[in-house]
Amino acid sequence: MLSERQLFILQVLIDDYIQHVEPVGSRTISKREDVHFSPATIRNELADLEDLGFLEKTHTSSGRIPSEKGYRFYVDHLLSPTILTTADIFNIQALFNEKLEETERIFEQSAKILSELTNYTSIILGPEAIETTLKHIQLIPLGSQQAVAIFVTSTGHVENRHVILPEGIAPEEIEKLVNILNEKLAGVPLAELHKKIRDELNVVFRKYLKNHQQASLFIDDIFKWSNKDKVFFGGKTKMLYQPEFRDVEKVRILLDALEEKTVIEQLLTANNDGITVTIGQENQVEAVKNCSLIKASYSFHGKHIGTISLIGPTRMEYKRVIGLLDTISKEFTNLFNARF
Amino acid sequence: MLSERQLFILQVLIDDYIQHVEPVGSRTISKREDVHFSPATIRNELADLEDLGFLEKTHTSSGRIPSEKGYRFYVDHLLSPTILTTADIFNIQALFNEKLEETERIFEQSAKILSELTNYTSIILGPEAIETTLKHIQLIPLGSQQAVAIFVTSTGHVENRHVILPEGIAPEEIEKLVNILNEKLAGVPLAELHKKIRDELNVVFRKYLKNHQQASLFIDDIFKWSNKDKVFFGGKTKMLYQPEFRDVEKVRILLDALEEKTVIEQLLTANNDGITVTIGQENQVEAVKNCSLIKASYSFHGKHIGTISLIGPTRMEYKRVIGLLDTISKEFTNLFNARF
DNA sequence: GTTAGCACTCCGAAAGAGTGAGTGCTAAAT
DNA sequence: ATTTAGCACTCACTCTTTCGGAGTGCTAAC
Numbered sequence: 001m002l003s004e005r006q007l008f009i010l011q012v013l014i015d016d017y018i019q020h021v022e023p024v025g026s027r028t029i030s031k032r033e034d035v036h037f038s039p040a041t042i043r044n045e046l047a048d049l050e051d052l053g054f055l056e057k058t059h060t061s062s063g064r065i066p067s068e069k070g071y072r073f074y075v076d077h078l079l080s081p082t083i084l085t086t087a088d089i090f091n092i093q094a095l096f097n098e099k100l101e102e103t104e105r106i107f108e109q110s111a112k113i114l115s116e117l118t119n120y121t122s123i124i125l126g127p128e129a130i131e132t133t134l135k136h137i138q139l140i141p142l143g144s145q146q147a148v149a150i151f152v153t154s155t156g157h158v159e160n161r162h163v164i165l166p167e168g169i170a171p172e173e174i175e176k177l178v179n180i181l182n183e184k185l186a187g188v189p190l191a192e193l194h195k196k197i198r199d200e201l202n203v204v205f206r207k208y209l210k211n212h213q214q215a216s217l218f219i220d221d222i223f224k225w226s227n228k229d230k231v232f233f234g235g236k237t238k239m240l241y242q243p244e245f246r247d248v249e250k251v252r253i254l255l256d257a258l259e260e261k262t263v264i265e266q267l268l269t270a271n272n273d274g275i276t277v278t279i280g281q282e283n284q285v286e287a288v289k290n291c292s293l294i295k296a297s298y299s300f301h302g303k304h305i306g307t308i309s310l311i312g313p314t315r316m317e318y319k320r321v322i323g324l325l326d327t328i329s330k331e332f333t334n335l336f337n338a339r340f
Numbered sequence: 341m342l343s344e345r346q347l348f349i350l351q352v353l354i355d356d357y358i359q360h361v362e363p364v365g366s367r368t369i370s371k372r373e374d375v376h377f378s379p380a381t382i383r384n385e386l387a388d389l390e391d392l393g394f395l396e397k398t399h400t401s402s403g404r405i406p407s408e409k410g411y412r413f414y415v416d417h418l419l420s421p422t423i424l425t426t427a428d429i430f431n432i433q434a435l436f437n438e439k440l441e442e443t444e445r446i447f448e449q450s451a452k453i454l455s456e457l458t459n460y461t462s463i464i465l466g467p468e469a470i471e472t473t474l475k476h477i478q479l480i481p482l483g484s485q486q487a488v489a490i491f492v493t494s495t496g497h498v499e500n501r502h503v504i505l506p507e508g509i510a511p512e513e514i515e516k517l518v519n520i521l522n523e524k525l526a527g528v529p530l531a532e533l534h535k536k537i538r539d540e541l542n543v544v545f546r547k548y549l550k551n552h553q554q555a556s557l558f559i560d561d562i563f564k565w566s567n568k569d570k571v572f573f574g575g576k577t578k579m580l581y582q583p584e585f586r587d588v589e590k591v592r593i594l595l596d597a598l599e600e601k602t603v604i605e606q607l608l609t610a611n612n613d614g615i616t617v618t619i620g621q622e623n624q625v626e627a628v629k630n631c632s633l634i635k636a637s638y639s640f641h642g643k644h645i646g647t648i649s650l651i652g653p654t655r656m657e658y659k660r661v662i663g664l665l666d667t668i669s670k671e672f673t674n675l676f677n678a679r680f
Numbered sequence: 681g682t683t684a685g686c687a688c689t690c691c692g693a694a695a696g697a698g699t700g701a702g703t704g705c706t707a708a709a710t
Numbered sequence: 711a712t713t714t715a716g717c718a719c720t721c722a723c724t725c726t727t728t729c730g731g732a733g734t735g736c737t738a739a740c
Contacts, residue, residue, distance in 0.1 A: 025733050040683050043734070061689045061733050103502065136480045140492045148496055152480045152488050160498035236576070237599070240592040248588055252580040259577070365702050380714050383703070401702045401720045 011078045014066045023063030068280040081323035103156045107232040115235025120312035126230030127305040149222050166214045244313040257287035280314045292316045296325040298332035351418045354406045363403030408620040421663040447572040455575025460652035466570030467495045467645040506554045584653040597627035620654045632656045636665040638672035
């Protein structure tokens with residue numbers, strides 16, 4: 001077990017390193033007002049903390065930097081998230097008070113502001129199809145052959161896709177078809193649409209529609225649901241400001257990885273409530289092993305529907321960031337539950 | 341006027357520099373098979389070309405690199421766009437043959453492939469509101485207070501926004517309202533919607549709707565048209581591969597600039613037909629003054645509706661890129677005109 | 681247990697030397 | 711009148727070397 005003093009020194013050191021990004025030496029720590037022991041004493045403690053695996057040296061005679069284990073300990077035991085500053089609160093309030101016309105805009109804006117406030121890259125995963133339900137379907141013809149199918153979900157999200165109208169089907173038939181779809185499918189979770197159609201609706205079609213076979217194929221076409229998650233990035237270039245990414249090569253690897261859908265999925269799938277911090281090697285994705293990821297989930301009717309996260313160097317301003325993310329994710333939850 | 345030999349040397353030098361990104365010396369040029377004069381001769385020619393402003397030196401005893409004037413000359417007079425390779429053609433064909441469900445997808449995909457093929461960052465400006473017309477409006481209630489307004493344009497683009505329903509307005513009234521809107525506004529260019537409503541529709545509302553004042557306000561709300569252009573990026577990180585962006589600072593400035601909507605507007609507004617090449621300082625935007633921008637526009641019913649462009653270092657593979665962009669922009673034009 | 685003192689380590693900046701690719705100029709060759 | 715060979719010169723780069731400073735670990739005294 002760590003002594004009171006060791007805890008204190010560890011905390012001071014990590015705080016200092018997070019701020020200055022330079023190995024911290026015993027003298028630096030001893031110079032603080034609230035430190036009443038000599039550099040030599042601190043050196044002894046530092047050596048012990050290093051033996052325990054919480055600290056590292058960049059070379060034999062350098063100061064110490066936190067190891068990943070050190071950060072882990074820091075996050076788990078030494079961290080009291082700072083109260084948000086009034087400026088932060090003001091910004092967040094402004095964000096959520098703004099009248100946002102498009103649902104997507106709120107994600108875009110949040111991602112942007114979050115990265116602006118923290119100087120890290122933010123990634124927001126929009127509502128997953130799984131938990132939202134269908135509100136309304138509309139089919140709008142563009143020409144004789146083409147049409148746009150529009151889906152509105154319970155969260156106010158609008159999805160659209162082009163479809164090719166089957167030849168020789170009368171407009172009235174199509175209208176009837178859409179009416180049936182709306183009647184039968186409203187309120188059904190998006191993920192279950194296809195199943196529901198196959199299991200229950202074919203019967204109905206057979207009953208009401210003349211050309212039911214063709215209609216059936218057509219519907220299959222519409223509902224080939226591309227279950228793509230909506231991912232919103234904010235401040236992708238923020239990492240370029242971090243000294244640990246002064247090397248273009250590193251930035252490239254990271255940014256390229258973030259373009260991969262599989263990577264995003266792997267990183268951001270919410271596995272539990274509240275806030276999760278993943279530090280360095282703890283991340284499953286190779287390119288992110290020198291980063292930390294902070295993830296918060298928001299929910300709708302008590303179920304996770306998306307995540308909000310920040311990615312930055314392992315040396316992250318955990319204190320501030322955790323508070324921020326917590327607040328914003330709660331606002332998200334409120335927003336969704338209040339609106340719809 | 342430049343002599344035959346000067347033209348030749350200039351071309352060879354620029355080609356070589358574009359490929360190897362190293363100052364080119366007289367000896368390098370003389371080593372080519374098709375060069376039958378000595379390094380000394382070439383040195384004299386190079387000195388002349390430098391005096392004329394087509395070439396520069398990085399320091400007194402270095403080889404030459406093209407100046408921006410040099411590139412300009414190269415692009416204007418020395419360039420015969422290379423025929424696309426079969427691989428390129430194959431890729432483009434595949435892109436346009438793919439059945440793209442969402443209109444947006446084709447932009448996303450094109451941007452991606454374009455940057456993949458060229459290794460530069462691509463920017464595609466989606467159809468501008470100005471030239472497209474309204475096809476259909478739909479208002480879908482989400483709750484008692486909320487609704488989603490959906491706009492479908494003649495190019496199959498779908499726009500949506502949240503609106504707050506005015507209190508105490510009956511559903512039938514709203515339905516009537518939407519019907520009027522569709523009847524009167526279908527075919528009107530998006531940019532003129534608001535004007536048209538003010539000038540012509542208020543009269544109609546007064547006639548048919550009970551609560552016309554409230555409806556009027558409501559409609560104003562819906563049509564507060566956020567005339568935001570749709571911008572699609574491809575391969576934003578591609579520039580990290582370019583040696584001229586080995587400096588993180590430079591990348592940051594450029595990438596940050598590209599986030600600014602005003603910058604994108606300034607850069608990409610199409611001012612004329614065909615392909616435009618803007619080299620270095622010719623660009624109006626500060627952050628892009630060490631880049632080249634190649635821009636092609638595509639059209640719908642003979643009018644520009646958007647642009648496709650590539651941004652990269654001034655040392656760009658103009659030859660290849662121009663051919664590619666030309667092909668793709670033409671395919672875009674075809675696509676839009678064939679589909680709708 | 682704490683601290684002063686001291687030898688030791690290693691990084692990083694600065695200075696110097698050597699190399700090579702390239703130039704410009706002059707004078708000879710074509 | 712061009713073209714070319716020859717040569718002195720320039721400058722970026724790379725390697726060493728040097729040197730100061732920040733930091734450590736250890737020992738012995740407090």
